Amino acid sequence: MLSLFTVQAQETTANKTTITNKTETKPVKPTPKKVVTQEVKQDSIPVKTDRYGVRFGVDLYKLTRGFYDSDYKGIEFTGDYRLTKKYYLAAELGIENKTTDDDRLNTTTKGTYLKAGFDYNLYENWLDMENIISIGLRYGFSTFSQELNSYKIYNSDPYWGELPPEVSGEKFSGLSASWIEVNAGVKAKVFNNVFVGFSVQLKTLVSNKKPNNFDNLYIPGFNRTYDGNFGIGFNYTVSYFIPIYKKKIVIPETEAKK
């Protein structure tokens, strides 16, 4: 497969030489195609190609956290599609179930989220490297529910003593939030089509549907909320690249035309 692609690519650049090559090799039918490519390479400029396709991955941080943190269960799937040389369409889809134990509140948040946007690759790859150092933008949306497990009453005057937490069990459902995030990430090809990467995200809430008499303390995908609209995130991914087509790198071709 690989050699076939390269032959095709080279045929267009050095069309005249390949034609002559073809006529020579035609009578010898059983000769493997590798021989042809070798012959071609000798009298044409080596051509760089970029592979285009989709990449699917999973966030290992979320996946493994469930093993050591009994208050957390979650998974995030990632995907990207190479649009141009530098731009990638990117999306993340996740589901989370997290119990947050604050000093005065204990809540469980359950929900799903979807983030979509793009990544821009800042890294200039050498030869056939396919590493990515990117910054990107996402729009995220989450629907979720919260359950208040227990709470404490704040009393500035402890004359009657500090009371134990009140057990509640009250459920707030039908909540939603959306946000914009900026992310910076790295993806490195470790072997074949397997990539490992990590990214950090800075988020700002666009909308936040809060329940009556309570607040959204944790939003799936957005993570912990703060007093303002600010949020942060992190992921550590392993992904698999599925090549769909190849594109020649344009620069060597123009040089050849000269």
Next chain:
Amino acid sequence: MKKILFIIIVIAFTFSGCEKDDICDPNTPTTPRLVISFFDRTNSTPKNVTNLKVIGEKMTEGIIFNENALVESDKYITNGNKISIPLKTNAESTTYRFILNYNDPNPALVNEDVIKFNYTHLNTFVSRACGYKTTFTLDRNSPFILTDSDNLEGFWMQAVYVQEPNIEFENETHIKVYL
């Protein structure tokens, strides 16, 4: 391309509006105390009490009115015209003993009145750091019950009125006492 990068970096910096929200700000209105103001019954002007000590039912220590007092016993004594006392957040009533002229060398001047406050309470969410607060509504029919102490020296509180039955903030008077 460079422009897009620049825009993204600018957006990233605008995110830096984070604040510390783990500590409950003392200025946040949380569970309010009951505010009682004292008035002169002859001319309805604010009147200072003399050496008043307030002790909760079944409690040994009084409410601290003067945190910075040099003498330990003075912390529990007030000579002002307004006091704030906490209500129980897990009960429907709170009873206090109000002792006027506490520890006076002349035992005849020491006068103790007892008030039981009846109310309903409601817990409302404040914030992550503060948790919940309890607000109170004094009972419509019987907001308080005033009784004399065991040694019948008579009432030093001549009249007690409810000024604000909804106890939500501490910056207003809820109960007016005339003496």
